[in-house]
Amino acid sequence: MRNRFKYSAVLSALVLVCCGALILGQHVNAAGEGKITGTVKLDGAAPHMKGIDMSKDPYCSKAHENSPAHLETVVVGSNGGLQNVVLYISDWSGTAQASTAIPIFDQKNCMYTPHVLAMDVGQTFKVTTSDQTTHNIHPLPNPMTGNIPWNQSQPPGAAPVEKSWKAVEVIPVKCNIHPWMNGWYVVVKGPYATTDANGNYTIENVPPGNYTVTAWQETYGTQTAKVTAAAGKPATADFTFKAK
């Protein structure tokens, strides 16, 4: 219960900030799409990612015989770039993107690929399995947001599961059969991007205007930056998270 109180205190503060941002943000929704690009880096030594013991499922441990599996809560590239950071426009007031792309969340070698899947509200995504072992795919949103938890099995060779989410939320996903399997669905409103192995990203299809770009990382939280997008001239927003 105490947690819930803390939660609501932070919430009210954030809601105020968000509302403020919404009022201040001036959007010029004109034709001609711009983009926002940049790099997300980690300042400091990359934290040690623990190895994963998959011995309780021989299929899984065999898949990692030659490349031991590690946790993916902080994935840093050779140049210090942070992977799996989701970038989105937190003061987006346009309509949802009419994106027809269907992001894929695969269960491969008893890990989630990708570990973090960003998507738009209402956008269809697909959960697939490449494994010869049964998984259960179990997202755990807070039902109070309008996103309802579900739990489906995917035995070897199972058909993909197609779903979408109704509301903006960061949703943890897990497999109860393989307790080390943890991933995220980051549901946002409007255009988004996820950083690659070098920490680079590009948010495409951004109408010219002033925006607040938010970077979300599962361990380090969020950072924001103000940018101005113009047609034909990409706006830049770089972020640096401090290693803890």
Next chain:
Amino acid sequence: MRTRLQTWSLLMGATAVLALPMTSSAQLTPADFEPRMNMESHIGNITGHAKDAKADYRRYCVSCHGELGDGNGESFPWVDPKPRDFQLGIFKCRSTPTGTLPTDQDLFDTIARGLDRSNMPQWSTFTKQERADLVAWVKHFSPRWVNEKPGTPITIPPEPEVTAERIKAGRDVYARVQCWKCHGVLGAANGPSAATLQDDLGRPIAAFNFTEGSRPKCGDADRDIYRIFMTGLDGTPMPSFADNIKPDEAWDMVFYLRTLMRQNSKAKEMAKQLGLKPVDPNAPAGQQ
């Protein structure tokens, strides 16, 4: 502490993403549920009214389920499994697909049946009208019953005759979809993943043990067992297998599960005569 900081920043991250704040149930008071006091339930030709269940709920249910229906009643600390949080609208025993609301009939049946191996007794002492009223009362705690409709119940074909072929086919399904990962090859709830199972709130939870003679939580008729693995038990690790087990195969599975149970049944007798062996977890896919 690092963990604390991490949790904190994670929380910040999560909340910043949320344009609309989650409703925090801690601040809710009974007045918040007042607008939904006209909630109804429909069980056959009986109509339940939430307002008529107020007294029964206060007398019989509130100590576990709490005044706010959040499962945080006075007895909460001493009860395991924990009482449901009715504000979330998530229920184990449903005839509807995973991620959907149960039907009024599902909730009505749960009240009468009770939940085996929990502190929820069989409330057969209530009249049907009282139970229907209580169903409406349970529903008035969650806005989901205003915003969503219950899911469409799954179709259960008529039960076929149990045969040796069906039992063997059921064993193949048990092997193929790997029920044994949690429930064990003999159904003794000792599969490799059994020890680490957690419910949606992160509390340890046990897989159903077929061998010890207890009743499945959501009913022990053949149709109940069929329904349990096809819809899954929301809020728990038990997923829905509706997409991966065909209706006819599902009946085979019911018969095979009967052979694992301690209770005598026709299927169990037939399996004994067949000398049916448990599934081999190391056999390649499709070769039992």
